[in-house]
Amino acid sequence: MAKSNDRSGIWIVDDDRGVRFVLAEALRDAGLEVREFEDTASVRKALQEATPALVITDVRMPGEGGLALLDELRAQGIEPVIVMSAYTDVATTAAAYRAGAVDYLAKPFDLDQALASVQRALAEVPHADAVSVAPTVPAHALLGESGPMREVFRLIGRVAASDLNVLITGETGTGKELVARALHEESARRGKPFVALNTAAIPSELLESELFGHEAGAFTGATRRVAGRFEQAEGGTLFLDEIGDMPLILQTRLLRVLAGGEFYRVGGRELIRCNVRIVAATHQDLDARVAAGQFRADLKHRLDVVRIELPPLRQRRSDIALLAQHFLATAVQELRLPPKRFSKAALKAIAQRDFPGNVRELENLCRRLAVIAAGTEILPADLGKSTDAQRGDWTDALRDWADRALERGEADIHTRARESLDRVLMEAALAANEGHRQHAAAALGVGRNTLTRKLGASRTRRKS
Numbered sequence: 001m002a003k004s005n006d007r008s009g010i011w012i013v014d015d016d017r018g019v020r021f022v023l024a025e026a027l028r029d030a031g032l033e034v035r036e037f038e039d040t041a042s043v044r045k046a047l048q049e050a051t052p053a054l055v056i057t058d059v060r061m062p063g064e065g066g067l068a069l070l071d072e073l074r075a076q077g078i079e080p081v082i083v084m085s086a087y088t089d090v091a092t093t094a095a096a097y098r099a100g101a102v103d104y105l106a107k108p109f110d111l112d113q114a115l116a117s118v119q120r121a122l123a124e125v126p127h128a129d130a131v132s133v134a135p136t137v138p139a140h141a142l143l144g145e146s147g148p149m150r151e152v153f154r155l156i157g158r159v160a161a162s163d164l165n166v167l168i169t170g171e172t173g174t175g176k177e178l179v180a181r182a183l184h185e186e187s188a189r190r191g192k193p194f195v196a197l198n199t200a201a202i203p204s205e206l207l208e209s210e211l212f213g214h215e216a217g218a219f220t221g222a223t224r225r226v227a228g229r230f231e232q233a234e235g236g237t238l239f240l241d242e243i244g245d246m247p248l249i250l251q252t253r254l255l256r257v258l259a260g261g262e263f264y265r266v267g268g269r270e271l272i273r274c275n276v277r278i279v280a281a282t283h284q285d286l287d288a289r290v291a292a293g294q295f296r297a298d299l300k301h302r303l304d305v306v307r308i309e310l311p312p313l314r315q316r317r318s319d320i321a322l323l324a325q326h327f328l329a330t331a332v333q334e335l336r337l338p339p340k341r342f343s344k345a346a347l348k349a350i351a352q353r354d355f356p357g358n359v360r361e362l363e364n365l366c367r368r369l370a371v372i373a374a375g376t377e378i379l380p381a382d383l384g385k386s387t388d389a390q391r392g393d394w395t396d397a398l399r400d401w402a403d404r405a406l407e408r409g410e411a412d413i414h415t416r417a418r419e420s421l422d423r424v425l426m427e428a429a430l431a432a433n434e435g436h437r438q439h440a441a442a443a444l445g446v447g448r449n450t451l452t453r454k455l456g457a458s459r460t461r462r463k464s
Contacts, residue, residue, distance in 0.1 A: 009033040009050070010118065013043055013057040013066065014084070019107070021157025021186060022150060023056070026111040027118065029143060029322075040069045051078060054121055056105075056114075059085035059096065070099045080121040084109065111150060142178050143326055144319045148311040152179065159306050160186035165258075167243075167303050168281040170310030173360030176281040177241060179308060183279055184237040192236030197229050200242035201432065207250055212257075214266035230263065230274045237277045243303065244284035244295060255299045278303065313355045313362060320351040323359060327366035328378070335420070337370055342378045349380045371401050 010027055014020050015038050024034045035052070037043045039061060055073060057066035070081050083096040084105035096104050103117045142153070159166060160183045168176045177196060184194045202210050209219075213228030229238055240246075246254070257263045262273045280303045289295035313320065324342060332340055342350070355361045365383075373382040398417070405413050429440035441447060 009035055009052055010054045010056065011035050011037060011043065011046070011052040013037045013040065013055065013061075013069065015039060015058065015061040017161050017186075018154050018157035019058070019084075021160070022111070022153045023114060025142070025153050026115055026145070029145065030115055030119075032118070040064045040066075043069060044072075047076075047078075054080055054082070054118060056082045056084060056118070059083055067095060067099055070096070070101060074100045082117055082121060084114075111145070142175065142182055143323055144316060145322060146311075146316040146318045148316050149319060152308060152310060155306075155308050156182050156186060159183065159308070161188065162306075163187075163277055164305045165278045165280070165303055166306045166308060167286075168279065168308050168310065169286075170281075170283065171312045171358055172283045173358035174310040174312060175359050176310060177239060179310065180237070180239040180279040180281065184239075184277075187237070187277070189236045189277060193233050194237050194239065195229050195233035196239040196241060198241040200245040204247045204250070207247070208253065209266050211250070211254070212263050212265055213268075215268040219267070225265070228265065230257065230276055231272065233276045235275055237279055240278065240280045242282055242284075243280040244282035244286055244289055246295075248294070248296065251296045251299050255296060255302060258299075258302045313358045317351050320353075320355075320362065321347045323362055324350050324366055327363045328370055331367040331370035335367075335370060338376065340370060340373060340376055340378055343380070345380050346378045346383060349383055374404070 010032055012020050012023055012027075012034060014023075017038070020036045020038070024036055027034050035046070037046065040063070043055075055069075055078065057069055059066045066083055066085075070083065073079065073081055079100060080102040081100065082103045082105060083101045084107055085096075086107040102121050105114055105117060142149075144150070144152070156179065166180075166183060168179050170176055180196070181194060184190060197210060199207060209226070209228065211228050211230060213226050213231055216224050253263070257274070258278065261275070262271055264271060286295055286300050286304070290297045290300055321342075324347060328340060328342065332338070350362075350365075357364075369378050369382060373379075402413060402417070425444055426440070429443045430437070432440070432443065441450065
């Protein structure tokens with residue numbers, strides 16, 4: 001394959017997965033394209049097909065170190081290069097600068113300092129504006145620059161490569177499933193399925209079948225064999241949300257699977273072995289539930305090998321403006337609305353709110369503002385209107401949208417509104433029923449075929 005002459009992207013070289021992950025997240029949040037490498041050999045292989053705009057490399061790594069790589073890159077005319085190391089002795093620092101490094105980051109470094117170093121280095125590169133910009137949605141859809149979120153990113157980077165079970169705790173709406181997906185995508189299981197199940201959303205009498213599957217004739221209505229979530233997640237990751245609400249009898253069966261790695265389908269006699277990583281989440285205090293006899297202590301110990309605690313939004317207020325702007329831009333794009341932006345005063349007002357519903361509540365607020373707020377700039381007064389609309393009838397928001405669409409002389413207003421209504425209802429019903437179409441259709445009061453047909457039509461329109 002011919003090597004591209006275009007120089008784009010920032011390459012991070014470090015054998016510490018945690019350092020790579022945290023630094024890469026910070027750079028992606030700044031809109032930069034990033035590639036990650038764990039050793040110099042993988043960098044050499046990548047150089048056969050591409051050339052980076054900037055390299056950030058650790059000095060000391062197993063095998064060949066970063067200074068040798070720096071010499072090679074300089075010989076090929078590839079620069080600038082930033083080096084980083086936990087060893088900040090004079091000899092190492094001096095050697096890095098002699099070899100041509102433009103900057104030296106001492107670990108543990110401040111991410112703002114690292115980003116500033118990268119921006120300075122890129123500003124000195126001819127045609128630096130050719131550096132590729134990442135899509136609007138960052139990797140894993142996890143955003144945050146606050147201290148608590150940086151610690152979450154660091155934990156994800158360190159834990160993802162292992163096969164340890166992880167328990168994610170935090171209030172409702174803090175983004176526990178996003179963390180679970182990041183753990184999966186950063187692990188060696190990334191090419192296998194990620195399967196999520198909200199254990200609180202499934203009736204207790206159906207939960208066993210959802211987890212382990214069932215054989216034909218196992219119970220009334222079981223006309224065929226159905227694979228459960230453990231089989232669906234084979235080789236990958238099974239995310240069990242709201243694990244604290246799982247009935248005790250199923251906790252016992254789940255414990256047996258975690259201990260032995262095997263189970264039977266409901267009504268089955270065939271012993272099935274499974275290779276699945278478990279990531280669980282809860283907003284409840286599991287220790288308190290154990291003390292109250294509502295959760296098995298031995299199951300908690302199996303699940304709580306590594307714990308990642310997500311902070312509520314009120315404890316990471318410095319992230320609110322970043323999240324709000326991201327959610328607003330995403331909503332405007334998805335709903336095909338005119339561009340909107342927050343005024344500085346509106347962002348300041350939003351950052352002062354507590355958001356008991358956390359990130360999910362903030363996202364819903366931004367989606368409402370995308371529809372309700374008049375003009376291209378969202379003002380503090382619009383925040384009050386959005387709150388009033390939330391407390392009142394949703395048709396008020398629809399009326400505001402229709403008024404503006406009619407003023408602009410837009411066509412096919414009825415068709416677009418009906419399509420949006422169908423899509424929102426279907427997506428909400430599917431999310432509430434874990435993607436189960438029959439249950440979602442029943443919740444909406446429509447037939448399964450109707451739901452499937454409308455989903456297909458919606459996807460076709462979105463692709464076009």
